Amino acid sequence: MESKKSNSATPLHSIRSNVDVDAIHITSVLSNKGITINVDHVIDDDEAKILALGYKQEFKREFSLFSIFAVSFSVLGLLPSIGSCFGYQQLVVGMSPIPWLIAVLFITSVAYSMAEIASAFPTSAGTPYAVSQLAPPKWSAFLTWMTCYSNWLCQITASPSVNYACACMILALKAYNSTDGYSPSNGEIYGLTLGIQISHAIISSGPTKWLARFNSFSTIVNMLFLVIVFVMILAGNKRSEINEGATKFNSNSIAWSLDNQTAWPMGFAMLQSFLGVIWAMSGYDSPFHLSEECSNAAVAAPKAIVLTATCGGVIGFLFMLAISYTLYDLDEIAADPQGLGQPFVTYLSQIMDKDLVNTATAFTAISGYFMGCSCLFAASRVTYAYSRDGIFPLSNIWKKVNKTTQTPVNAVWINMFLGQLFLLLMFAGDVAIAAIFSVGGIAGFVSFTMPTLLKITVARDFQRGPWSLGRYSTPIGVVSCAFVAVMIPVLCFPYVKGDDLTPDEMNWTVLCYFGPMLLAGIWYFIYGRTFYSGPKCNIDEADIIYDDTGLIDGVEQTEKHQTQIDTKEST
Template identity: 65%
Template sequence: MATPLSTVRSVVHVDDLGIKTILSDRGISINVDHKINEDEAKILALGYKQELKREFSLWSIFAVSFSVLGLLPSVASTFDYQQLVIGISPVPWIVAVLLSTTVALSLAEIASAFPTSAASAYAVSQLAPKKYAPFCTWITCFSNWMASVTAAPSVDYSCAGMILALYSYNTTSYKPTTGHVYGLTTGIQVTHAIISSLPTKWLALLNSAGTSFNSLGLLVVFIVILAGNKRDELHPGATKFNSSSQAWDLENQTDFPTGFAMLMSFLGVIWAMSGYDSPFVMSEECSNASIAVPRAIVMTAVGGGIFGWIFMFAIAYTLYDIGAISEDVDGLGQPFVLYLTQILDKNLVNLAVALTIIAGYFMGFSCMLTTSRLTYSYSRDGLFPGSRWWKVVNPVTQTPINAVWINFLVGQLLLLLMFAGDLAIGAIFSIGGIGAYVAFTMPTLFKVFYCKDFQRGPWNLGRWSTPIGMISVFFVALMIPVLCFPYVKGSNLTLDEMNWTVLVFFGPLLLFTVWFIVDAHKWYHGPKSNIDEEDMVYNSNVIIGVESEKDCSRMSIKDSN
């Protein structure tokens, strides 16, 4: 029975909003006891209450994703997966970024159509074949969650390693132990969890500050590398810059053919560029989400790709001896720091590394923030054990604090991998790359190859939607097996040199699949509405007249007859 009209301030007729949702095609109208705008009307039509404050603008939502992208710390953290695989040439970055951008463009189009924190998983639930939609949504959720929950630990681990490497550089008698790295990483994680529990308004300000610092830090380090370069003074007989033939040459560091090695080096770009989905996850805290979110995704991907290439260009023309970096002759354990010591004097090395550390700190905080929103949205759909706790929104801060701290605990468990060796902890970087791109691409896969009635949002790719979508799907399908290969083969392949991504990512994914087959299929059917049943009217005669697209609170209630 409908709520008494005296308590109804706005009514949303789901089928009139042109959005394919879990409430579509059922003649549902939703009564609301307050005035609403277009954003709230859409989230209600998608099946969810507006529980989070919409205090992120286009700039602040872009700030989150650009901070998660964290170009400076990302490049520094992935030296092992780029320069130490295929050499210093910017070519792999250019190719990988162009292909990754197709994934971002397709995801942006999806985000415009489904602006909810459940992100790509919600889209899959609506685009996949009905019979298989729950399982496909389940796999998308856990792929995305594994990628997201490993992000903050991997960034904080790199940040801690950078701090200790800088201290070791200035104090030659000190050599960091695994315990030191774990302890410092834990301390960083704790501060990030505390910050991520703050009210949304403060988080928006902090992310804006983080983006500003990341951009400024990248610019300063870029200038320092080029203007402070003293290769010719530090290494007698060396030139100040590499020749173009040296800078653009591919130097295969693996046991595989050069072309395949270049594909393997894409892990650095994929991991660095995987942050552009953050606006999608933060959709329910962003105003004008159907436009601002896809724009922020594209701005992050394109801007990150361009600035990253410029930074790679500087590295290519200045790096002196990649062999010495690979062998870690100074025992610093951080290839990026070793690179800087080859070309800069001590004061400039300290400056560049310090800026990288601060940028990395902001990046780790943004990663934890984004992950908490993903965990909150999936818990709202009942995905996890204990979902009733993780979906709680704190009444004081109006943020999902419980989701923040459960992610912190999972992150701490993942960090124990560092005691199993560098390759074991390095697997969380691969998880971040594979898991994220699987989740990003699943809705595009069904949009391009199955769903014929995809209802585009206000931001879309038009006639380019299908070709761009196909390229993105084929790119990800190619990269998934490539990123599971070790860098050596034959007699060189030992347990220490094995790529454990297959075990660390696909092992849990297999367990999640078994869980679904054995039990979860009985109760998990994809996203579910949390709107109170008494607020929904089925097969109603009520239709909606919207007087203003900007303000859906001006809806008039009219009888269909």
């Protein structure tokens, strides 16, 4: 960034700063074109970088490193995530923490690779922007388009899936305390989820400063409740008193044992059980999408991603250890004799007094509420960023920033509405609604690793940001891409096969993920390719001064652009 003064008696603007894009040392839609951006106010490094990436600074940068870590850790929501995904791990291969230990190593490699990308491209557009700059020119627009839609699917299914699990947890608590055999209906679950979603939309429509404080508070609450429930499981463990003949803790051989409860071989079942870990560990990408709202984004965002993935993996493993050494009867949990609909609550009832079960479940539900709010908040920034590039119908509506709150309120509410449409799957059965969990896993993985794949293949010489993996970048990237390539088809398989495979037991993930992605691809080739060439610069053309050639990518500029060049020469 250079500070210049105009000698012109009649300047086009009241200019106090000029940003020489190529001097920022960043790969963007404006780089390598000899562009200088005029700004009518003094700017800092963060604003210089976002301008060099092609975007105006529209949000206030009121998030710190801790604030964006708070959002991502809240989205991670370990306590409600582990509780909600009990059926995707323990009821697949048993109580052992081995699946978590293995899966989290690969998931962390995905997060670390994405952190390096976030440092190089600190914009709320996230990984699709990186894809647009790393992909071969011939395929850049199409790959960016598909990455946008994949990431968007991940984001808009996160909040409804979390809030669905939260509603189930609340109603399971009611069923647990019921004396008349109450069991929640799908209508009750849907209605409660709708109420939670609406409250989250109201909160997420607030100003950035207020949201930063709210998310910091929710993270502190989530961390506190996670520790309390962890201590309750170990210290409040009374399984030897509740279950005749039981010991207080499982032996090592039992706690670490695997119990294949699927129709597939153990190795494949182990891979299927990774869904619980993948979903529980999702959310580490949130700092990327908050890059335009935090200070020192090129360093703070990747650090927050790394902190979230590392802390989440370690803490989650400790929590899984506590479960494996205290869980009493998997068959009873699977049978759900009380009709609770939540295996985690049944597990707690095997080892705790009623009061502790109520407390632990309540804390889990509250944590789930905060987690769902953070998910909707992060998703709204994604919808805003992609609408800014014009990839959605009615993008002009969803990209608007509310003048009062200075946040994308319209994007918040369209996400809430679409989330409720996804939740209609619950009326098709438990297997159908489970698809929104695996859709989130696949959609996230595809969008997270696409720039990593390009980085280790066709764009090895890209301009890295101030935070990088150094010589470990390529090895970690290879591990990340290989893991995702294996997991995508695995997450599409049902848990049964042969004669046991009925329409009710089918895995709907193929339809729920690849269906929308197919439509997105068709729409691109029919219409999208006529106007979409990648991320769009939203800086006023009058503020952009081109180099003396008058050529950008070999194309002669308009008379307006040439006038700017002439003005630059005269000054």
